[in-house]
Amino acid sequence: MYTVYNTPMSEFILKLFAMACMAIDHIGLVFFPQHRFLRCIGRIAFPLYAFMIAEGFAHTEKSGHTGKYLMRLVLLALISEIPYDIGLYGSFPRMDHTNVIFTLLVGLLMLYGISHTSSLPLQAVIVVLCAYTAEFIHSSYGYAGVTLILLYHLYVQYGKDKNTGTRILILCGIAMLFGGYYLCHNARSMDPSTVIAVFKRSTWTQTGVLASVPLIAFYNGKKGQDSPVFRWFYRLFYPLHLSVFTLLRIL
Numbered sequence: 001m002y003t004v005y006n007t008p009m010s011e012f013i014l015k016l017f018a019m020a021c022m023a024i025d026h027i028g029l030v031f032f033p034q035h036r037f038l039r040c041i042g043r044i045a046f047p048l049y050a051f052m053i054a055e056g057f058a059h060t061e062k063s064g065h066t067g068k069y070l071m072r073l074v075l076l077a078l079i080s081e082i083p084y085d086i087g088l089y090g091s092f093p094r095m096d097h098t099n100v101i102f103t104l105l106v107g108l109l110m111l112y113g114i115s116h117t118s119s120l121p122l123q124a125v126i127v128v129l130c131a132y133t134a135e136f137i138h139s140s141y142g143y144a145g146v147t148l149i150l151l152y153h154l155y156v157q158y159g160k161d162k163n164t165g166t167r168i169l170i171l172c173g174i175a176m177l178f179g180g181y182y183l184c185h186n187a188r189s190m191d192p193s194t195v196i197a198v199f200k201r202s203t204w205t206q207t208g209v210l211a212s213v214p215l216i217a218f219y220n221g222k223k224g225q226d227s228p229v230f231r232w233f234y235r236l237f238y239p240l241h242l243s244v245f246t247l248l249r250i251l
């Protein structure tokens with residue numbers, strides 16, 4: 001059970017924030033790359049999606065529907081790839097990028113794997129293999145994204161019942177680890193000038209990750225407003241909004 005119940009921060013609200021911030025991020029990437037604040041706002045989105053993977057896994061494991069959850073992500077990742085490549089980068093296929101749903105899928109597979117074995121060494125192997133897979137297929141956020149899903153899984157399992165201050169501290173630590181990890185990942189180079197340029201360009205942008213902390217910390221564990229229409233809109237929002245970008249490029 002969650003410690004906080006009297007906040008409006010339901011699953012419905014988190015999903016609205018995730019979709020809105022992702023759309024803002026992609027608008028900034030495609031149309032206004034000079035306005036870095038749009039990308040900063042966009043940094044809120046992935047932590048929310050990663051958290052909801054951890055939350056979704058906890059619920060589907062109890063109900064026995066994790067297989068269906070995995071299949072939905074497989075289909076969503078596949079149908080999103082063409083609009084992702086064309087809508088965001090203007091070409092297909094792109095061998096150096098795959099869409100973020102693949103990262104969420106690999107993260108969910110990791111959670112399924114480590115939850116169905118009690119062997120700590122085997123769990124470690126599963127985590128490493130999944131992190132490597134994300135890097136190998138060049139999915140968005142790569143091993144940093146998979147690691148974030150794992151950290152949120154641990155938070156859902158062991159941290160969500162803590163008092164408010166403790167939850168915020170835990171989530172701040174997770175957010176800073178992810179932001180710093182991803183920043184270093186982008187800056188990997190033997191050329192000092194390249195590393196400095198990446199840090200100058202992206203450090204403050206990655207601080208947007210911290211804005212996800214209060215949203216998750218005050219999540220009340222409830223669905224909020226829910227309907228089949230909204231559930232399908234949320235699931236399909238990713239490929240649909242990318243398809244709009246694709247049409248705008250074509251037209």
